[in-house]
Amino acid sequence: MATVGQNGNADGSAAVPTDTGAAGPVPDVPPVPEVGPAPDLYNPDRVETFKGELLEYLGELVPPGDPPWDIGVFEGYGRGMVATRDIAVHELVFIDRPVLVGPRVNNYEVIFCASCCCILRRLQLCTGGCRLPICSRCDFSVGAASPHASECRLIQSWQPKDAGRYSKNILYALTSIRGFLLSDRDRSIVLQMEGHQPRKEMTTEIERLLKDGYFWNLDAEGPAVRYLRQVVNILNTNAFETSRIVADEENNHHEIILRGLYILGALMNHCCRPNVRYVFDDQLRMRVHASRPIKKGEQIMNNYSKILWGTQHRIIHLCFSKNFLCSCDRCKDPTVSVCQERGFPAS
Numbered sequence: 001m002a003t004v005g006q007n008g009n010a011d012g013s014a015a016v017p018t019d020t021g022a023a024g025p026v027p028d029v030p031p032v033p034e035v036g037p038a039p040d041l042y043n044p045d046r047v048e049t050f051k052g053e054l055l056e057y058l059g060e061l062v063p064p065g066d067p068p069w070d071i072g073v074f075e076g077y078g079r080g081m082v083a084t085r086d087i088a089v090h091e092l093v094f095i096d097r098p099v100l101v102g103p104r105v106n107n108y109e110v111i112f113c114a115s116c117c118c119i120l121r122r123l124q125l126c127t128g129g130c131r132l133p134i135c136s137r138c139d140f141s142v143g144a145a146s147p148h149a150s151e152c153r154l155i156q157s158w159q160p161k162d163a164g165r166y167s168k169n170i171l172y173a174l175t176s177i178r179g180f181l182l183s184d185r186d187r188s189i190v191l192q193m194e195g196h197q198p199r200k201e202m203t204t205e206i207e208r209l210l211k212d213g214y215f216w217n218l219d220a221e222g223p224a225v226r227y228l229r230q231v232v233n234i235l236n237t238n239a240f241e242t243s244r245i246v247a248d249e250e251n252n253h254h255e256i257i258l259r260g261l262y263i264l265g266a267l268m269n270h271c272c273r274p275n276v277r278y279v280f281d282d283q284l285r286m287r288v289h290a291s292r293p294i295k296k297g298e299q300i301m302n303n304y305s306k307i308l309w310g311t312q313h314r315i316i317h318l319c320f321s322k323n324f325l326c327s328c329d330r331c332k333d334p335t336v337s338v339c340q341e342r343g344f345p346a347s
């Protein structure tokens with residue numbers, strides 16, 4: 001029987017379908033991963049083991065020799081990244097690749113293949129009954145050669161209702177669903193990321209599927225949903241927005257916004273005066289450069305907000321999207337009372 005990780009993470013690809021052209025039967029539905037008790041993420045031994053797993057995961061993306069970063073635990077922050085030597089402005093700090101990538105939880109203006117992101121002139125529902133828009137190259141009927149086959153079979157196993165209709169809510173949940181297809185090593189890395197519980201007023205993509213009864217065979221209290229909730233929380237806490245540029249049949253180019261889980265990227269803590277900037281290349285790899293000189297021992301800090309926003313705007317955005325109150329120098333401003341009144345914790 002096939003096991004998890006059939007999408008081939010061994011070749012360095014993320015848990016997103018890739019066109020391997022492999023022949024043979026479609027893999028079986030992967031077993032439901034166990035969700036154990038939350039590990040002590042700040043334990044020094046655990047941090048060291050985690051770093052080793054990450055270096056193995058990144059493979060050739062880490063240049064030979066010691067990287068200019070390390071993972072540490074910082075008071076008031078939890079885990080974070082620290083410079084192990086002076087880093088010059090514009091110097092490449094690290095390259096990361098997404099361990100999970102897929103659609104974001106938001107409306108799209110164009111319909112695209114849920115698997116390869118190509119743009120479809122007409123909506124074509126996957127013949128596997130997963131209710132996702134799919135191109136002919138990725139359709140379930142192609143068999144094991146379809147890069148969508150494993151995730152389609154997984155969704156089929158939950159027995160979607162109303163299988164003849166497109167479902168944007170299943171599309172929104174697809175990135176989390178891909179969490180089932182991770183290799184053991186990649187799942188171990190993902191489950192060592194922090195996943196905050198959603199706020200009470202928030203309905204996550206998984207809760208929406210459960211609430212509206214999308215499946216005949218997905219138990220809201222069962223182990224599959226327990227695992228999905230954990231992946232959702234980890235994605236919502238850590239994911240970055242990234243994108244693919246794709247052309248339609250008239251060669252008009254469109255940007256398809258995706259969400260990606262970049263482990264190293266997510267380990268950077270926030271500062272409204274960051275010392276790095278990042279870009280994504282055409283393989284969705286994140287390239288992080290120093291935006292100013294970074295001293296040895298200094299935290300490597302990213303900006304989770306927008307650098308040009310005013311203090312009040314940034315603070316409110318961080319409170320609602322990241323659930324913490326920034327206390328950096330830029331944010332020491334009377335407007336913090338707006339959020340304190342709402343009961344958000346200080347970072």
Ligand SMILES: [Zn+2]
Nearest residue numbers: 113116135138
């Ligand atoms: Zn496709």
Ligand SMILES: [Zn+2]
Nearest residue numbers: 126128130152
């Ligand atoms: Zn399908």
Ligand SMILES: [Zn+2]
Nearest residue numbers: 272326328331
């Ligand atoms: Zn700040």
